[in-house]
Amino acid sequence: MDRTDADRTDVDRADVDRADADRTDADRAVVDRAVVVGGGHMGSVIAGRLSDELRGAEVTVVEPSADRAAALREAEPRLRVEESYRPVPGAAVVVLALPPAALDSFASGLPADAFHDATVVSIMAGVRLETLVARLGTAHVLRAMPNLAAEVGQSMTMLCPGPGADDDDLARAEKALSAIGEVLVPPDESFLDAGTALVGSGPALVAFVMKGFTDYARRAGFDAAGSLRLTCQVLRGTADLLEADGTSPEELYGRASTPGGTTERGITCLGEHRVQEAVRDALEKTAARSRELAG
Ligand SMILES: NC(=O)c1ccc[n+]([C@@H]2O[C@H](COP(=O)([O-])OP(=O)(O)OC[C@H]3O[C@@H](n4cnc5c(N)ncnc54)[C@H](OP(=O)(O)O)[C@@H]3O)[C@@H](O)[C@H]2O)c1
Known part of the structure; x- marks a missing residue:
């Protein structure tokens, strides 16, 4: 019973x-x-x-x-x-x-x-x-x-x-x-609105930025498959390296930027274009849209 x-x-x-x-x-x-x-x-x-x-x-x-x-x-x-x-x-x-x-x-x-x-x-x-x-x-x-x-x-x-x-x-x-x-x-x-931006829209936002890499590789003479392969492996390798080391992104690019070297020149250019601010802004706008849709 x-x-x-x-x-x-x-x-x-x-x-x-x-x-x-x-x-x-x-x-x-x-x-x-x-x-x-x-x-x-x-x-x-x-x-x-x-x-x-x-x-x-x-x-x-x-x-x-x-x-x-x-x-x-x-x-x-x-x-x-x-x-x-x-x-x-x-x-x-x-x-x-x-x-x-x-x-x-x-x-x-x-x-x-x-x-x-x-x-x-x-x-x-x-x-x-x-x-x-x-x-x-x-x-x-x-x-x-x-x-x-x-x-x-x-x-x-x-x-x-x-x-x-x-x-x-x-x-x-x-x-x-x-x-x-x-x-x-x-x-x-409440974390899911930021999560929608970071996770749900994340692959599209990252792919948008990656297009800068593939475009450059194509212009430098690599074919489409080679351009994509180079870009994907750099992205995968960077992600794995960050996780394996437990390093922050800024430690990694700081470590790679020897004063007067090649990487430093590129990082300075990204800073001048305020790329990090643009990415943060894009994520904020995506999360705000998620809140709007939820009503
Ligand atoms: N795509 C993404 O990246 C992503 C990421 C995270 C979350 N989501 C969420 O995942 C959900 C599905 O997205 P999706 O991209 O797969 O959309 P989708 O390709 O349009 O698929 C939605 C499916 O649901 C079916 N459906 C509609 N009304 C239904 C009902 N009453 N009962 C059972 N099935 C019904 C649709 O059939 P008909 O076509 O015949 O109407 C369609 O096959 C959405 O709620 C979206 O917010 C999507």
């Missing part, structure tokens, strides 16, 4: 607490099933990587467009593709990868108790946790901001649990999102 919390004695409750404390992160992070709602760019990438990384888990994509659903079935035969959302049993993670403007119509068509015990992770830009909890009818909600590098398993994803999400929800969400790269949990939701 099922008992309520009120029926339990203090000894029972202590047993439950102890059993809960004995569970490891791996116990909490069990994911039997994943459902990705929205089979567009991000949704199909996430579903594909979940299928690769969550061994044995069943991965379903919900895609209402019949044409896109058929294309997904053909491109990714290992995924289940359905045209409407159905609740699934077990330790499930539901990733909402639909456009923010489609949330209301999706939520209004949901069956009662649509998410059972599922952990819901929204990647919709600018949709606040408060809105998600109110629309979805479950408190087991987290908000995440991944980026396009998910496609190569190199997303930097920010993940923020809602007030009703428990340790199991966080562990399951972290496990699911680590299929697309690294996961960082910020102190609270």
Whole structure:
């Protein structure tokens, strides 16, 4: 017979607490099933990587467009593709990868108790946790901001649990999102606007700056493939070096700028063009737009 919390004695409750404390992160992070709602760019990438990384888990994509659903079935035969959302049993993670403007119509068509015990992770830009909890009818909600590098398993994803999400929800969400790269949990939701600028828009902003490198390489006579390869390896090498050394960017360029040498000349030129100020300004404007969209 099922008992309520009120029926339990203090000894029972202590047993439950102890059993809960004995569970490891791996116990909490069990994911039997994943459902990705929205089979567009991000949704199909996430579903594909979940299928690769969550061994044995069943991965379903919900895609209402019949044409896109058929294309997904053909491109990714290992995924289940359905045209409407159905609740699934077990330790499930539901990733909402639909456009923010489609949330209301999706939520209004949901069956009662649509998410059972599922952990819901929204990647919709600018949709606040408060809105998600109110629309979805479950408190087991987290908000995440991944980026396009998910496609190569190199997303930097920010993940923020809602007030009703428990340790199991966080562990399951972290496990699911680590299929697309690294996961960082910020102190609270307010960090997600800056996170949207740094992480969500980050690859596009960095690519914009990288075009300066590829343009220069092309003008210097390298072919397109060579220009891209040089630029990417310099970017990757710099990132790895900074992380391995735990050095700050200014220490690295300071160390490389021998007085009177070649690098110093280039760094002086970037300073004169106020490149760092321009990048900070771009990030501030991107974050401000994220706040505007969230209303
Ligand atoms: N792209 C990025 O870099 C990025 C980064 C971080 C977060 N995000 C967020 O990720 C989400 C998806 O972005 P995306 O770039 O993948 O967009 P997308 O390619 O347009 O994909 C959205 C998908 O959701 C489907 N959809 C629409 N209404 C639906 C509903 N009611 N139920 C289920 N599916 C529905 C769309 O189908 P139809 O085309 O048939 O309408 C489409 O396949 C957005 O909320 C975005 O804010 C994107």
